[in-house]
Amino acid sequence: xxxxxxxxxxxxxxxxxxxxxxxxxxxxxxxxxxxxxxxxxxxxxxxxxxxxxxxxxxxxxxxxxxxxxxxxxxxxxxxxxxxxxxxxxxxxxxxxxxxxxxxxxxxxxxxxxxxxxxxxxxxxxxxxxxxxxxxxxxxxxxxxxxxxxxxxxxxxxxxxxxxxxxxxxxxxxxxxxxxxxxxxxxxxxxxxxxxxxxxxxxxxxxxxxxxxxxxxxxxxxxxxxxxxxxxxxxxxxxxxxxxxxxxxxxxxxxxxxxxxxxxxxxxxxxxxxxxxxxxxxxxxxxxxxxxxxxxxxxxxxxxxxxxxxxxxxxxxxxxxxxxxxxxxxxxxxxxxxxxxxxxxxxxxxxxxxxxxxxxxxxxxxxxxxxxxxxxxxxxxxxxxxxxxxxxxxxxxxxxxxxxxxxxxxxxxxxxxxxxxxxxxxxxxxxxxxxxxxxxxxxxxxxxxxxxxxxxxxxxxxxxxxxxxxxxxxxxxxxxxxxxxxxxxxxxxxxxxxxxxx
Numbered sequence: 001x002x003x004x005x006x007x008x009x010x011x012x013x014x015x016x017x018x019x020x021x022x023x024x025x026x027x028x029x030x031x032x033x034x035x036x037x038x039x040x041x042x043x044x045x046x047x048x049x050x051x052x053x054x055x056x057x058x059x060x061x062x063x064x065x066x067x068x069x070x071x072x073x074x075x076x077x078x079x080x081x082x083x084x085x086x087x088x089x090x091x092x093x094x095x096x097x098x099x100x101x102x103x104x105x106x107x108x109x110x111x112x113x114x115x116x117x118x119x120x121x122x123x124x125x126x127x128x129x130x131x132x133x134x135x136x137x138x139x140x141x142x143x144x145x146x147x148x149x150x151x152x153x154x155x156x157x158x159x160x161x162x163x164x165x166x167x168x169x170x171x172x173x174x175x176x177x178x179x180x181x182x183x184x185x186x187x188x189x190x191x192x193x194x195x196x197x198x199x200x201x202x203x204x205x206x207x208x209x210x211x212x213x214x215x216x217x218x219x220x221x222x223x224x225x226x227x228x229x230x231x232x233x234x235x236x237x238x239x240x241x242x243x244x245x246x247x248x249x250x251x252x253x254x255x256x257x258x259x260x261x262x263x264x265x266x267x268x269x270x271x272x273x274x275x276x277x278x279x280x281x282x283x284x285x286x287x288x289x290x291x292x293x294x295x296x297x298x299x300x301x302x303x304x305x306x307x308x309x310x311x312x313x314x315x316x317x318x319x320x321x322x323x324x325x326x327x328x329x330x331x332x333x334x335x336x337x338x339x340x341x342x343x344x345x346x347x348x349x350x351x352x353x354x355x356x357x358x359x360x361x362x363x364x365x366x367x368x369x370x371x372x373x374x375x376x377x378x379x380x381x382x383x384x385x386x387x388x389x390x391x392x393x394x395x396x397x398x399x400x401x402x403x404x405x406x407x408x409x410x411x412x413x414x415x416x417x418x419x420x421x422x423x424x425x426x427x428x429x430x431x432x433x434x435x436x437x438x439x440x441x442x443x444x445x446x447x448x449x450x451x452x453x454x455x456x457x458x459x460x461x462x463x464x465x466x467x468x469x470x471x472x473x474x475x476x477x478x479x480x481x482x483x484x485x486x487x488x489x490x491x492x493x494x495x496x497x498x499x500x501x
Contacts, residue, residue: 018238025171025230026184029164032225034191035122035218036160039129039153041195042210043090044316044337048323048330049207050075051083076141086143088452091316093147095445097154102441105158106434114163115229121159122222126215128153133211158434165410165433170232172241181410182352189341189348189402192315196341200334291431294416296362299480300408301439303365306473307405309443309450310372310466314340314401316448321459326384339391343398348406350399360488361412362480365404369474372400373467380463404473409437443469 051074078086108117132149140146172180199210233240292298318340322333347368355364375397383393416432447469454461 018233021230021233021236021238022171024228025167026180028225028229029167030184030187031221032118032122033160033164033187034194035214035221036125036157037188037191038195038198039125039211039214039218040094040157041192041315042129042199042214043094043132044319045196045199045203045330045334046207046210047087047320048333049203050078050087052330075136077143084452084455088449089143090146090150091448091452092445093150094154094157095312095441095448097151098158099438099441099445101155101158102161102434102438104434106162106431106438110431114167114231115226117159118163118167118229119222119226121156121163122225123219124156125153125160126217126219126222128156128215129218130212130215133208133215136206136208161409161437162431162434167229167231170241179349179352179356182349182406185348185352185406185410186345188406189344189398192341192344193338196319196334196338200331203330203334291435294432296412296480297416297432297435299362299476300412300416301436303473303476304405304408304436304440305443306469306476307365307369307401307408307443308440309447309469310376310401310473311344311405311447312444313447313451313462313466314397317451317455317462321462322384322390325459326390336390336394339394340398341402343395343400344402344406346395347399347401347403348410351403351407352411355407355411358488360481360484361407362477363484365407366474366477366481368400368403369470369477372397373470373474375400376463376467376470380460401470405440409433409440412436 074083080086128149132146132153135145135149168181168184195214198213199207202209202213230236318337319330319333322328322336323330326333326336328336351364351368355361358364375393379393379397383390416436447466450465451462454465
């Protein structure tokens with residue numbers, strides 16, 4: 001007869017097993033979104049190759065262009081004077097499709113198995129990324145081809161973010177969510193860095209490979225995802241996370257002037273919950289309007305719109321800005337731009353750690369946004385005075401710009417998607433994430449478009465636009481910051497009362 005194990009041994013065994021699975025889920029979802037961002041980055045590196053100054057280059061012997069043609073080395077149709085507008089159109093084909101598709105993607109993500117949905121999206125994204133690069137080898141010079149590929153790629157890439165955030169939210173509770181997701185969200189910057197470095201290898205030769213190689217890697221990761229992704233802890237007999245702790249329940253005290261930073265006294269929370277949950281039945285997917293009624297969703301969504309406008313303008317136009325203003329080569333500009341993403345890694349981790357410690361997501365975002373505005377102004381005016389100042393300023397700007405963006409798209413989205421008003425319905429997480437990131441993606445589409453339209457009037461005006469957007473993002477969080485301050489005061493009052501007793 002087998003002897004039963006001591007309870008402590010069972011606990012250690014279960015804890016170890018749960019930890020291994022949670023670590024695995026973090027790793028695979030991290031790699032998934034590294035691939036998504038890696039496949040988005042090459043276009044910003046290749047831009048300087050599609051239209052360049054040909055006067056300093058030696059013409060090949062078999063060149064058939066007119067001797068007076070100064071754009072002979074550029075890639076048609078981007079060899080015209082309106083190349084910035086055309087490149088902006090290619091960017092926006094992806095970003096507008098992504099923004100529109102994101103609102104729909106969350107709805108599908110709640111109703112389809114995430115493993116199938118995510119792996120199919122990755123394989124298709126790899127295909128369309130590669131097709132963009134094949135335009136070089138097939139000698140395609142029609143604008144509609146590149147625009148169409150970008151539209152298709154933008155739509156299929158919307159499968160990524162709601163799926164990975166939902167999967168991570170299913171496995172991790174709220175305790176250290178900001179710090180864990182701050183580290184995990186470095187996938188965005190790591191993907192941008194890898195995409196820049198890979199694209200930089202071929203940008204001056206066969207630039208089509210700058211797209212094909214990331215595309216193949218993304219498709220391969222999609223197959224790995226299909227084989228190994230686990231959606232729920234219960235699927236492998238692991239312990240599900242606890243999304244709400246006792247401290248959150250204390251905020252329901254009617255004597256508390258503020259029921260938490262993202263709660264409200266009115267019945268709209270109950271309406272949101274009742275819109276998708278029926279007694280005695282399995283929780284149904286939340287409606288779009290029901291998700292909007294969750295306190296904090298609208299404010300953070302609009303804030304992300306402007307924060308992502310700034311971040312994506314840097315993502316798509318920073319290499320070209322460095323190429324034109326600092327006069328580095330295309331490869332050097334791409335390599336230098338990765339420092340902005342390196343700063344973003346630090347910023348995401350710092351924002352998560354600080355917001356966990358202070359329990360103030362909105363306040364953390366607001367402070368970083370306030371500091372980002374003067375830093376962008378300084379980078380534009382003194383950041384190109386030398387390589388040392390450029391490196392330092394790029395890292396600081398990346399830290400302050402991407403910190404709030406990372407926090408909102410990860411920890412804040414997961415917090416709101418598992419809000420106590422949802423009464424345990426985890427199916428709302430995908431829709432809430434899609435609403436927040438979809439609204440942010442509107443800003444991501446506007447930023448590069450405005451940069452393409454404004455840059456011919458001078459890069460100074462582009463930075464003024466970015467600073468204005470940064471300030472607006474900060475202002476949109478004022479109400480939530482005020483409520484967090486009141487919550488802190490109420491918490492300190494309770495603590496003082498306990499000590500006196």
